[in-house]
Amino acid sequence: MFDAFIEGLFLVLQWKAFSLMMLGMALGFAVGLLPGIGGAATLALMLPFIFKMSPAEAFAFLLGMHAVAATTGDITSVLFGVPGEAISAATVVDGYPMAKRGEAGRALGAALMSSLLGAVIGALALALAIPVVRPLVLTFGSPELFMLSVIGISCITSLSGLGARGQLKGFAMGLFGLLLSTIGQERQSGSLRFDMGMMYLWDGLDFVPVLVGIFAIPEIVDLAVRGTAIAGERKPENLKAGVMEGIKDTFRHFWLVFRCSAIGVFVGIMPGAGGGVAQWMAYAHAVQSAKGAKEREGFGKGDIRGVLGPGAANNSKEGGELIPTVAFGVPGSGAMAILLGGFLIMGIMPGPDMLTKHLAITFSMVWTLVIANIITVLLCLLVLDQLAKVTYIRGGLIIPFVLLLVFVGSYTANGQIADLIVTLIFGLLSYFMVLYGWPRPPFVLGFVLGKVIETYLFISVSRYGFAWLKHPIVVLLILVMVIVIAYPFIQQRRQGPKNPAHA
Amino acid sequence: MRKGRIVFSLILIGVGLYAAYSATGWKFKAALFPLAVSIPLIILVTAQLLLEIFSKGEVSDSSGMDLEFAADVPPDVARRRAIGAFLWVAGFILTVYLVGFPLAVPIFIFSYLSFQGRVGLPLSVTLTVVAWLFFYGLFQRTLHLPFEDGFIQTWLGM
Numbered sequence: 001m002f003d004a005f006i007e008g009l010f011l012v013l014q015w016k017a018f019s020l021m022m023l024g025m026a027l028g029f030a031v032g033l034l035p036g037i038g039g040a041a042t043l044a045l046m047l048p049f050i051f052k053m054s055p056a057e058a059f060a061f062l063l064g065m066h067a068v069a070a071t072t073g074d075i076t077s078v079l080f081g082v083p084g085e086a087i088s089a090a091t092v093v094d095g096y097p098m099a100k101r102g103e104a105g106r107a108l109g110a111a112l113m114s115s116l117l118g119a120v121i122g123a124l125a126l127a128l129a130i131p132v133v134r135p136l137v138l139t140f141g142s143p144e145l146f147m148l149s150v151i152g153i154s155c156i157t158s159l160s161g162l163g164a165r166g167q168l169k170g171f172a173m174g175l176f177g178l179l180l181s182t183i184g185q186e187r188q189s190g191s192l193r194f195d196m197g198m199m200y201l202w203d204g205l206d207f208v209p210v211l212v213g214i215f216a217i218p219e220i221v222d223l224a225v226r227g228t229a230i231a232g233e234r235k236p237e238n239l240k241a242g243v244m245e246g247i248k249d250t251f252r253h254f255w256l257v258f259r260c261s262a263i264g265v266f267v268g269i270m271p272g273a274g275g276g277v278a279q280w281m282a283y284a285h286a287v288q289s290a291k292g293a294k295e296r297e298g299f300g301k302g303d304i305r306g307v308l309g310p311g312a313a314n315n316s317k318e319g320g321e322l323i324p325t326v327a328f329g330v331p332g333s334g335a336m337a338i339l340l341g342g343f344l345i346m347g348i349m350p351g352p353d354m355l356t357k358h359l360a361i362t363f364s365m366v367w368t369l370v371i372a373n374i375i376t377v378l379l380c381l382l383v384l385d386q387l388a389k390v391t392y393i394r395g396g397l398i399i400p401f402v403l404l405l406v407f408v409g410s411y412t413a414n415g416q417i418a419d420l421i422v423t424l425i426f427g428l429l430s431y432f433m434v435l436y437g438w439p440r441p442p443f444v445l446g447f448v449l450g451k452v453i454e455t456y457l458f459i460s461v462s463r464y465g466f467a468w469l470k471h472p473i474v475v476l477l478i479l480v481m482v483i484v485i486a487y488p489f490i491q492q493r494r495q496g497p498k499n500p501a502h503a
Numbered sequence: 504m505r506k507g508r509i510v511f512s513l514i515l516i517g518v519g520l521y522a523a524y525s526a527t528g529w530k531f532k533a534a535l536f537p538l539a540v541s542i543p544l545i546i547l548v549t550a551q552l553l554l555e556i557f558s559k560g561e562v563s564d565s566s567g568m569d570l571e572f573a574a575d576v577p578p579d580v581a582r583r584r585a586i587g588a589f590l591w592v593a594g595f596i597l598t599v600y601l602v603g604f605p606l607a608v609p610i611f612i613f614s615y616l617s618f619q620g621r622v623g624l625p626l627s628v629t630l631t632v633v634a635w636l637f638f639y640g641l642f643q644r645t646l647h648l649p650f651e652d653g654f655i656q657t658w659l660g661m
Contacts, residue, residue: 175544191533224588396620
């Protein structure tokens, strides 16, 4: 096994594989910065180019590209409040307020370092878990996966508002997101739902225009309203010191980063959940780890822990997603399904062979994840000074360029003007949500998870009736959900008069 | 602000009612999930609306874990600037519809920088050229993204 581990490293370090990994990383870097053009889409575009490569070269190229997109997606989230990747949306919540406070360097330093640690932990999990993960994945059927998704929404909704009224709004927004995810053709019966006679809506609302509208437009409008630079009128921060502070923050909150990485790995292993869920669960965990309502108030206004948690989970989930893909040929996400196509092109059948005959290739994937992330973070740290300076350019100069990225990104979803209109509509909706204090994170998570939840619910009910509610793991997960929902109240009650309740 | 919050809650209730009403006419499989979601949505937002109407004193607009708009700009100025920003966004979409992305990009960037950003002509032109080169080089030449022709080009048969 150790020999294969070392052989995997040498496979990646061969000049051709290494050069292809660097090329993939360059592509992933650009894709990560551009809103809307996701890592999965780029994987699909690049798949035809691997035909003449060896398996180790092909996976170095594809995984190098995929691993980096998640890391650099955080950069635009912090600098402009525009998620570079769908899986970087949670970083906006605290990263962008930090940039507005003149702490872009610190936020970026923390995002990059936590991404690196997350990637390394994810890769280690991949290396260690393959032989033992089979029973875990086989234990989770549709009922358990349904409950896991519901817990994901409960986590974020229960923490999205202050006090009971905040929770009420959080749950309402989660439900609203779930409701809008039902637009389009229903998968089981083929019925059209809420299509309003428009063919555009038959496939449902695409995630990219909705997400970009929800997160980017209110931030851009706020920047226009303030009429200043993103960092306001503040004097430029000492960027080097800020970046170093962000790196130190990562190690100061090492156990939080570790736990969030573990969440990312776990969510990655579970088929269908994906990075959209991992980041929000990690964010919710970061909020829940805060001691008391007082400490929790900083979240959403630029708490470093809100950057560290999602940053770590985003990248660790790559290793987690690879586990079922490599070991059983069950892709954990769309990107992994495309990667599975890469396996087949290479003539490799995922499954037990990957643990015996092709073990060195499996370990080469582990090494690619680690090496690609280390190089990316080091390169990013070199140019971070210049990147963070963008937050001191006045809004009037920045806004048209950000809008250009936002709308080109949205347009790539379906290549229709309707995508732009959807972005505008959700931008307006999001503006009023922020204005009237309705939290956006539960809405987004509900929207992302809606189709998955409906499918799992349908399969659970069709197969087991209501008996699935008695499955031991489902009962356990229901208990976890109750604790998750009740925890903020219990914590509030415990602190009692020291922290007055936010009603 | 209170009036706005009430109207927003009413719109959410309206959406929930429309969803629930529409779902009653569908097959069971298609209706189950929208009904299971829209009914609690209506209940929760109604509860929030009642709290809004009958609660005493001003309630904070903070959602706790989310963006908060700048508080140091007077409300009427903020409203005017926000409407202006949305009009620019809508204007960009309209321009894309009329002339297509490749032409809309330089038109929008130059107009925004000149009229809204109050940037001098030389810098506006330079930045517009840079933006167009970026757009053309990356999205058209490298990524080969297909951009539709605008309404005007189609109408003129160009």
